[in-house]
Amino acid sequence: MRGQTNEAILDAKLQRNLRNRMTDAERRLWSILRGRQLDGHKFRRQHPYYHYILDFVYLEQRLVVEVDGGQHADSSADEIRDDFLREGGFLVLRFWNNEVLANTQTVADAIYRALVGRKQHHPLPSPPLEGEGDETH
Numbered sequence: 227m228r229g230q231t232n233e234a235i236l237d238a239k240l241q242r243n244l245r246n247r248m249t250d251a252e253r254r255l256w257s258i259l260r261g262r263q264l265d266g267h268k269f270r271r272q273h274p275y276y277h278y279i280l281d282f283v284y285l286e287q288r289l290v291v292e293v294d295g296g297q298h299a300d301s302s303a304d305e306i307r308d309d310f311l312r313e314g315g316f317l318v319l320r321f322w323n324n325e326v327l328a329n330t331q332t333v334a335d336a337i338y339r340a341l342v343g344r345k346q347h348h349p350l351p352s353p354p355l356e357g358e359g360d361e362t363h
Contacts, residue, residue: 248272251293251323252281258334259291267341275314278307287344288316291337295323317344 248256252271259269259282269291273280282291290311294304308318319340326333 249293249295249323251295251321251326254330255282255291255293255321255326255333258330259337264334264338265341276310278310280311283316284341287341288314289337289340289344290316290318292318292320293323293326294320 248271256271258264259267260271262268267284268286269282269284270280271282273283273285275283280290281293283289292304304320308320311318317340319337321333321336
């Protein structure tokens with residue numbers, strides 16, 4: 227996977243600070259995503275990627291889930307960030323805080339549908355064709 231975490235993020239312990247100051251909406255969503263509760267998928271929270279910290283990410287299928295407050299409305303910085311993540315092969319889902327708090331199960335269902343969709347578009351490699359991979363000298 228492409229990517230190295232920016233040292234400034236690691237040095238400032240930004241991840242730890244964000245984990246300790248999660249919003250109510252982030253806490254609610256984490257209670258559903260943590261511990262492989264969503265169909266066995268292992269999500270990480272406040273995960274560093276380059277110069278960004280991702281709210282929640284399932285690395286195996288490159289699915290990012292962001293939970294945003296009103297300060298993110300019409301944010302050009304979020305568009306730039308999402309474009310950068312998409313270039314890295316990620317699918318980015320964004321939900322509003324009030325959406326997570328009022329419709330938690332609907333949000334969880336949307337995340338699950340995205341996981342199923344990603345799995346269908348990223349099949350395991352096909353077995354080698356006859357004669358390929360069978361090297362005998």
